[in-house]
Amino acid sequence: MSRFGRSRDEGTTETGHAPTTTFAPPRPPGSPVRPERSADQGDEMANIGKSISIKGDLSGNEDLVIEGKVEGKVELPNNQLTIGANGLAKAEVHAKTVIVIGKVAGNVRGTERIEIQATGIVDGDVAAPRLVVAEGAVLNGSIQMTQKPAVAGALAPPLAAAGGSKG
Numbered sequence: 001m002s003r004f005g006r007s008r009d010e011g012t013t014e015t016g017h018a019p020t021t022t023f024a025p026p027r028p029p030g031s032p033v034r035p036e037r038s039a040d041q042g043d044e045m046a047n048i049g050k051s052i053s054i055k056g057d058l059s060g061n062e063d064l065v066i067e068g069k070v071e072g073k074v075e076l077p078n079n080q081l082t083i084g085a086n087g088l089a090k091a092e093v094h095a096k097t098v099i100v101i102g103k104v105a106g107n108v109r110g111t112e113r114i115e116i117q118a119t120g121i122v123d124g125d126v127a128a129p130r131l132v133v134a135e136g137a138v139l140n141g142s143i144q145m146t147q148k149p150a151v152a153g154a155l156a157p158p159l160a161a162a163g164g165s166k167g
Contacts (some may be wrong), residue, residue: 050086058091077111087118098128102139107141147157 044062048054052068059075066074067084073091074081081095087102094109100120108114110128118136127144 048087083120 002123012117018115046060046062046064048064048066048070049067050067053071054069055071055076057073058064058070061076061078063080063082064074064076064083064109065084066087066089067068068086069088069090071090072080072092074089074095076095078096080097080099081093082099083089083102083104087107089103091104092106093104094111096110096112098108098110098114100108100114100122102119103121106126107123107124110126110130112128113130113132114126114128114166115132116122116134116137116139118134121138123140124137125141125144126139127146129145131143131145133139138140
């Protein structure tokens with residue numbers, strides 16, 4: 001038995017060593033947040049580099065990081081869009097999750113979440129059920145905190161029970 005009242009074998013693995021715990025290193029400021037993925041989702045994330053400029057509509061079915069310039073419309077309704085530190089989107093943006101580290105000039109709609117980090121600038125209206133605006137971030141536009149349609153329907157009282165009859 002050890003000094004701390006535990007037998008020597010308690011808390012050790014078959015090799016006799018104490019199990020180790022690993023911690024993820026802290027995320028550097030300005031780096032995109034990568035969502036947790038299951039094994040069947042793969043690790044698909046597209047990247048538009050700093051020297052790339054796109055004019056037109058952009059849509060897809062994988063996560064996207066924009067470090068270059070995009071003008072037009074960006075539609076990723078089931079995925080995460082990250083506007084990187086060097087990114088500029090002069091666009092109407094719609095994605096499941098939007099993370100702004102760079103600059104967006106246009107309206108931003110997130111079906112789950114919008115995050116504007118400390119270096120992020122949004123010149124346009126934002127709409128999402130959850131909004132995170134870090135200290136130092138810039139948001140010039142209106143904010144609409146929407147609810148998901150399924151949640152909104154579940155919270156609304158039935159019409160018959162809401163008020164009764166007046167006469």
